[in-house]
Amino acid sequence: xxxxxxxxxxxxxxxxxxxxxxxxxxxxxxxxxxxxxxxxxxxxxxxxxxxxxxxxxxxxxxxxxxxxxxxxxxxxxxxxxxxxxxxxxxxxxxxxxxxxxxxxxxxxxxxxxxxxxxxxxxxxxxxxxxxxxxxxxxxxxxxxxxxxxxxxxxxxxxxxxxxxxxxxxxxxxxxxxxxxxxxxxxxxxxxxxxxxxxxx
Amino acid sequence: xxxxxxxxxxxxxxxxxxxxxxxxxxxxxxxxxxxxxxxxxxxxxxxxxxxxxxxxxxxxxxxxxxxxxxxxxxxxxxxxxxxxxxxxxxxxxxxxxxxxxxxxxxxxxxxxxxxxxxxxxxxxxxxxxxxxxxxxxxxxxxxxxxxxxxxxxxxxxxxxxxxxxxxxxxxxxxxxxxxxxxxxxxxxxxxxxx
Numbered sequence: 454x455x456x457x458x459x460x461x462x463x464x465x466x467x468x469x470x471x472x473x474x475x476x477x478x479x480x481x482x483x484x485x486x487x488x489x490x491x492x493x494x495x496x497x498x499x500x501x502x503x504x505x506x507x508x509x510x511x512x513x514x515x516x517x518x519x520x521x522x523x524x525x526x527x528x529x530x531x532x533x534x535x536x537x538x539x540x541x542x543x544x545x546x547x548x549x550x551x552x553x554x555x556x557x558x559x560x561x562x563x564x565x566x567x568x569x570x571x572x573x574x575x576x577x578x579x580x581x582x583x584x585x586x587x588x589x590x591x592x593x594x595x596x597x598x599x600x601x602x603x604x605x606x607x608x609x610x611x612x613x614x615x616x617x618x619x620x621x622x623x624x625x626x627x628x629x630x631x632x633x634x635x636x637x638x639x640x641x642x643x644x645x646x647x648x649x650x651x652x653x
Numbered sequence: 654x655x656x657x658x659x660x661x662x663x664x665x666x667x668x669x670x671x672x673x674x675x676x677x678x679x680x681x682x683x684x685x686x687x688x689x690x691x692x693x694x695x696x697x698x699x700x701x702x703x704x705x706x707x708x709x710x711x712x713x714x715x716x717x718x719x720x721x722x723x724x725x726x727x728x729x730x731x732x733x734x735x736x737x738x739x740x741x742x743x744x745x746x747x748x749x750x751x752x753x754x755x756x757x758x759x760x761x762x763x764x765x766x767x768x769x770x771x772x773x774x775x776x777x778x779x780x781x782x783x784x785x786x787x788x789x790x791x792x793x794x795x796x797x798x799x800x801x802x803x804x805x806x807x808x809x810x811x812x813x814x815x816x817x818x819x820x821x822x823x824x825x826x827x828x829x830x831x832x833x834x835x836x837x838x839x840x841x842x843x844x845x846x847x
Contacts, residue, residue, distance in 0.1 A: 483716035483740030517682035519740060522718035541682030541718060543753060554742065 498531030551584025697730025750778020
C-alpha cells in the first residue's frame with residue numbers, strides 16, 4: 454500500500470476571489486473569482502504543465518466549493534487537459550469559520566476582541582465559535598490523503614493547504630502554524646519529504 | 654419578518670453525472686450534465702415568467718460547485734449578471750460522511766433500517782435533523798423574497814420549514830432536478846416540471 458508521503462503532490466490554491474480582495478474570511482461560504490483570479494488559475498495550469506510535463510499519470514482532486522472547482526477547470530484547460538476529469542472531495546473544503554464566516558478581521562475584533570486575542574500562540578487549536586480548528590481540519594485532510602494511490606494534483610484553499618502541508622511534512626503544530634497560506638497562484642510540489650514553490 | 658411571509662423560489666441544481674449514475678454525492682461534487690445545464694436555463698426562463706420584478710429578489714446558492722453553476726446559468730438565462738448572488742454554507746447538501754458515493758438507494762435504506770430516518774446519524778456526517786436546523790438558521794436571516802438554489806435534501810427541508818411539516822411529512826417529498834417550487838402565502842406550487 455502506497456503511503457501519501459511517498460507520492461509526488463502538486464498543490465494549488467484557488468485564484469483570487471472578491472472576498473480575498475476585501476479581506477473577508479470566506480470559510481465554507483463561497484465568493485466569486487475575480488478576473489485576476491481566473492487568470493491566476495490559468496497561470497497555475499501553465500506552471501503545472503511546465504514543471505510536471507506529462508500529466509496523464511496524475512489523479513486530480515478539487516474541493517467541492519465553487520471557487521476551487523472553478524479554478525480546477527480553468528487550470529486544466531490552460532494545462533492542455535479536458536476541463537472535466539477530476540474528483541471533487543468534501544474533505545478538501547476550506548476550514549469552517551463558524552460565526553466569523555464572511556467577516557473581516559476588523560469586524561471580528563469589533564464584536565469579539567477577547568476571543569480573537571487568544572488566537573496566538575497556539576493558532577493550531579484555536580477556533581471561531583461554531584467553527585473548527587486547524588488541528589481538526591488536519592485530521593479530515595489526513596483522512597483524504599490516506600485514500601491517494603497515485604501522484605496527484607490537488608486544488609484547494611488557504612487553510613486546507615496549510616494543514617495538508619503539516620500532514621505531508623509531518624510537522625509539529627508549532628512548526629505547522631509558522632507556515633503561511635499559499636498564494637492565489639503558482640504551484641507547490643511535495644516530493645521525497647521536501648516542498649518547493651513554483652511561482653507564476 | 655418571518656420567512657413564512659416571504660415568497661421563496663426553490664430550485665435544485667440541474668442533473669449531475671452522479672444523479673445519472675445513481676450514487677449519492679453529499680458534500681462531494683459531480684459536474685452537471687448537458688441535461689442539467691438545460692434544467693438550470695429552463696428555471697431561469699420560468700423565473701422570468703412567474704416573478705414580477707427580478708430586481709426585488711435576493712439570490713442565494715449553496716456554496717457547492719453544482720449549485721453555483723446552476724445559479725449562474727439560471728441568472729444568465731434570466732438576463733441578470735452571472736454573479737451578484739450569495740453562496741451560503743448552510744444551503745449545502747446534507748453531509749453523508751462515510752456514506753458519500755454510496756448507491757443512493759442503499760444510502761436511503763440504511764437510514765430507514767435504523768427506524769428513525771430523521772435522527773439517523775450518518776457516520777462522520779449529519780443527521781436529517783441537523784441539516785433541518787442549519788437550514789432553519791439560514792431561513793431566519795432572509796429579509797426579502799428570494800431565489801434559493803440548493804440540493805435535494807436541502808430543498809426538501811426548506812419546504813418542510815415553510816409549510817411547518819412533521820418529519821414524516823417532510824421526508825415524503827422528492828425535489829426533482831428540473832422545475833421550480835414556489836412557496837408563497839403559506840402554500841406551494843410547482844412550475845416547469847418535465
